[in-house]
Amino acid sequence: MSNPTADRQLTAEGVAAELQKFLRERTKTDWEPDTDLFASGSVSSMFAMELVVHVEQTFKVAIAGPDLKIDNFRTVNAMTALVLRLARADDTA
Amino acid sequence: MTPREELAALLSEEVGDRAGGWDLAGAIPLETLRRLGTEGVLCAEVPAEFGGRGLSGLDNGELTAHAGTLCSSLRSVMTSQGMAAWTIQRFGTREQRAKELAALTRGDLAAVAFSEPQAGSDLSAIATTVVDDGDSVVLNGHKVWSTASAYADVLVVFGRYQDGAAAVLVPTRAPGVTVRPVPQPLGCRAAGHADVLLDDVRLPATRVLSGASVSLGLLTTIALTYGRLSVAWGCVGIIRACLTAAATHARAREQFGKPLAEHQLVARHLAEMYVAEQTATRLCEHASGCWDSRSAELSGASVLAKHAAAGHAAHAASAAVQILASAGSVDGGTVARAYRDAKLMQIIEGSEEICQLILAERALERVT
Numbered sequence: 265m266s267n268p269t270a271d272r273q274l275t276a277e278g279v280a281a282e283l284q285k286f287l288r289e290r291t292k293t294d295w296e297p298d299t300d301l302f303a304s305g306s307v308s309s310m311f312a313m314e315l316v317v318h319v320e321q322t323f324k325v326a327i328a329g330p331d332l333k334i335d336n337f338r339t340v341n342a343m344t345a346l347v348l349r350l351a352r353a354d355d356t357a
Numbered sequence: 358m359t360p361r362e363e364l365a366a367l368l369s370e371e372v373g374d375r376a377g378g379w380d381l382a383g384a385i386p387l388e389t390l391r392r393l394g395t396e397g398v399l400c401a402e403v404p405a406e407f408g409g410r411g412l413s414g415l416d417n418g419e420l421t422a423h424a425g426t427l428c429s430s431l432r433s434v435m436t437s438q439g440m441a442a443w444t445i446q447r448f449g450t451r452e453q454r455a456k457e458l459a460a461l462t463r464g465d466l467a468a469v470a471f472s473e474p475q476a477g478s479d480l481s482a483i484a485t486t487v488v489d490d491g492d493s494v495v496l497n498g499h500k501v502w503s504t505a506s507a508y509a510d511v512l513v514v515f516g517r518y519q520d521g522a523a524a525v526l527v528p529t530r531a532p533g534v535t536v537r538p539v540p541q542p543l544g545c546r547a548a549g550h551a552d553v554l555l556d557d558v559r560l561p562a563t564r565v566l567s568g569a570s571v572s573l574g575l576l577t578t579i580a581l582t583y584g585r586l587s588v589a590w591g592c593v594g595i596i597r598a599c600l601t602a603a604a605t606h607a608r609a610r611e612q613f614g615k616p617l618a619e620h621q622l623v624a625r626h627l628a629e630m631y632v633a634e635q636t637a638t639r640l641c642e643h644a645s646g647c648w649d650s651r652s653a654e655l656s657g658a659s660v661l662a663k664h665a666a667a668g669h670a671a672h673a674a675s676a677a678v679q680i681l682a683s684a685g686s687v688d689g690g691t692v693a694r695a696y697r698d699a700k701l702m703q704i705i706e707g708s709e710e711i712c713q714l715i716l717a718e719r720a721l722e723r724v725t
Contacts, residue, residue, distance in 0.1 A: 286653075292722075309574030310660075310715060313582065314653045316575070321651035329450045332579075334521070334572035 274323065274351050279344045286318055287340070297340040312337060319343060325350040361416040364398045365423045368431075376428035377689035379547040385431060390508055395464040399435050400442035407458035409442075414648035418590040418641055425594020426601075429698035430547035432594060434466075436587040436706075437505035437548075441467035441513045443583040444524055448566040448576065457526060460511075468509040469584075470500035470553050471577060478711050480577050485516035485555065487523050493559050494518075496525060496533075500553040504705075507538045507549030513566075514555065515577060522573035524566045524580070533558035544694075544701035582656065584706040585663040586648060589641050592666035592702050595695045596634045599670075599677035602691050603630060606681050617680065626676040633669035640665050657719050664712035670699040 280297055287295045291307070301307045301315075315337050320327055325347060327336075336346045358366070371389055379385045393399055402417045403409025412420065417439070424432040438461060445457045461467055476482040485498025498516055506512055512527045512534075529536055535554040542550050562568070604627060607618035617623045644662040647655040674695035678685045685692040703709050 290653075290722075308718075309572070309578040310656045312572065312575045313578045314656045316579070317651050317655055318653035321653070328447055328454075330567045330569045332448055332567065332571055332575065333569060334575055337575075 274348060276344050276348060279323065279347050280340050282322060283319075283340045283343055286322075290314070295340060297344075299340075300338050302334065302338060315343070319347060323347045323351060325354065359416075360410055361401075361412060361420050364396070364401055364410065364412075364420055367393070367396055367398060368420070368424055368427060372427040372431065376431070376694070377691075379428065379430060380694050381546075381689045383541070383546045384549070385428075385434070385508075385547045387508060390431075390434060390466055391464045393431075394438070394461070394466055397462045399438035399466070400461055402439065403442050403446070403458050403462055407446075407454060408462040409458065410462075414586065414645040415642065418586060418645045421587050421590035422594040422597065422638075422641075425591035426598040427594075428547075429591060429595060429694065429702075430545045432587075432591040433545045433548035434505045434508065436584055436591065437468045437503075437509075438466065439587055440469045440580055440584045441511070444469065444513050444576075444580045445526070445566065447579055448524055448571065450566075450568055453526075453563075453566060457511075465510045466505065466508045467511050467513065468503050468506040468549075469513045469515070469580065470503040470506065471515050471581075472501050472503070473499055474501055478708055480515075481573065483515060483517060483522070483573065485514065487514075487516045487518040487525055487565065489519070489562065490559070492562050494525065494562050494565055496527065496555045496558040496560070498555045500555070502539060502550050503553050504545070505549045506536055506553055507551040509536075509549075512553060513580075514553075515573070515580075517573070518565065519570035521570035522576050523570055524576060525560065526564045526566065527555070527558060527560065531558050531560060542701075544697035544699070546697075578656070581706055582648075582659050585659040586641070586644055588702055588706045589637070589644065589659070589662040589666040592663075592670035592699065593634070593637045593641055595670040595699050595702070596630065596637055596666075596673045598691055599673045599695050600627075600630045600634050602685070603627060603677045603680040606684060610684075623680060626680055630673045630676055633673045637662075637666040637669045657715070660707060660712050660715045663706060664709065664716065667699070667702040668709065670695070671703055674699040 336342050397410040401410040401412040405411040442461050488495050514525045514527045533556040537552045539550040610617045640662040644658040647658045677692040678696050681692050
């Protein structure tokens with residue numbers, strides 16, 4: 265955490281691939297990048313929190329306040345955009 | 358002394374031998390809570406940048422267990438204050454975090470309000486409304502069994518907002534707020550449980566955490582995860598207090614010409630309580646480890662720790678009353694309090710049955 269920029273070569277493809285891998289492991293299902301994770305009802309609030317914690321830990325970002333809205337976690341694409349935005353904000357901070 | 362040891366010593370000093378009296382009176386003196394709040398004990402995980410003690414989850418857990426050995430009512434107040442602080446830390450904007458967390462480490466007392474007459478285990482049925490009106494929001498609703506709200510200066514109220522939900526910081530002195538203490542609670546009698554009526558409570562829109570609508574499920578799950586860990590550690594404290602009381606009594610008390618501890622059926626109770634203490638502690642350490650390392654396993658680990666620790670606490674308290682017998686059957690005493698308090702721990706922050714449903718899902722995931 266002390267030097268976040270050193271290994272912070274995050275690309276949209278890399279982030280999306282990691283998220284899809286995590287989702288596959290946890291739900292035993294493949295998720296398209298634009299599929300709504302919560303629409304089917306098979307993904308619970310407990311799992312939503314798991315996603316928040318996983319994204320924070322994996323990409324070394326802190327997600328708080330307005331960024332915790334569910335729309336940011338609804339799809340792989342949405343999470344990827346969030347991660348890239350927070351990582352950039354961190355680097356320029 | 359480490360910061361944790363320093364805060365633990367402060368708790369021991371403030372509680373002294375007064376927990377039984379607080380239980381019988383159904384109240385903890387407000388100045389005691391303010392003093393502990395000012396020292397940052399009640400929400401010791403709040404980072405130093407917000408005026409807090411910045412304890413790790415694990416250290417805060419052990420501190421919570423220590424409070425639990427002394428007085429589960431006080432520990433419940435800590436759980437409430439900590440959950441309020443955590444909700445503000447996670448969902449608050451930068452400004453809200455700075456201002457509100459500073460208040461909670463300067464002596465202001467806080468509670469959270471989830472449950473309603475028709476929304477207990479099923480929080481998706483929350484009916485409290487938060488409605489925009491210009492620069493204000495207006496709240497209406499009925500909350501029940503909000504722990505510590507009888508002492509609180511501010512309540513974190515969970516309600517429906519726009520197309521989702523929000524947590525709103527409601528001062529208990531705001532017009533339209535009525536706090537009605539639960540007359541005679543079964544356990545944690547001095548924890549300030551109360552129902553809260555919200556009747557056209559008008560507040561500045563800046564009191565809405567994050568300033569936006571969020572998912573009710575995510576909001577309550579994140580807030581409750583702190584509560585589950587805190588309750589789990591509190592249960593570890595209950596078990597430790599019971600084990601100490603039972604072992605002390607079993608050594609000293611003689612029947613049939615030898616100490617109780619030398620009677621095998623009593624010794625078995627002691628062994629089971631020891632297993633309970635060790636098991637609950639290890640599960641709590643694991644869950645707090647997940648918390649501190651931001652492991653995705655946290656959500657499941659916190660439910661497991663809470664469920665197991667509460668069950669162990671209920672059994673240990675029952676066994677302790679059994680061993681102390683008449684000496685333990687006096688209200689206000691350590692094991693009598695534990696017996697009543699532990700039962701409530703099987704109900705709050707996810708009942709036994711709700712925890713089991715979640716854990717059963719974990720079990721089924723193994724074979725899909």
